[in-house]
Amino acid sequence: MTLAEAIEVLQAETVVPAPEGDRELAAGFASDLMSDVLAFARQDTLLLTGLATDQTIRTAAVRHLAAVVVVADKEVSSDMLEAAREEDIPLCRTAMSKFAACGRLWEKGLSAVENGKPRDA
Incomplete structure (x- = not known):
């Protein structure tokens, strides 16, 4: 799944666009604990979170x-927005709950990260 496809599935608003355009997603990961993101998320993963702070972007x-x-x-x-621009991290927001967003992405074929490794949908 590409980032553009995920944005469409989530009916998300793009706040900071991808600087390089569309890109392929390796997997999806959902967490509000940045320690879990650091421990388990991998490169090119889409992060879904309720933590709307600049620390999420860092x-x-x-x-x-x-x-x-x-x-x-x-x-x-505003701090999160500024950090996303500085770090060139695409940033979106959706009205969906984290649970619903994960379910929709899984249903459309985005794999999950489990124990630090992508798991197929």
């Missing part, structure tokens, strides 16, 4: 994630 940059999607219609802080 964590995504360290792990070379494909993009961050803020769920549950949460507002993106």
Whole structure:
């Protein structure tokens, strides 16, 4: 699945677009605990989170994630927006809950990260 396809599935608003255009996603990962993201997420993973802070973007940059999607219609802080632009991390937001967003992406074939490894849908 590509980032553009995921954005469509999630009916998400793009807040900071991908600087290099569309890209292939390796897997999806959902967490509000950035320690779990650091431990388990892998490069080119799509992160779904309810944590709308600049620390989420800093964590995504360290792990070379494909993009961050803020769920549950949460507002993106100005610090988060600025960090996403600085780090060239695509940032989106959706009204869907984290649970619903994960389910839709899984249903459409995006694999999950489990124990640090992608698992096929």
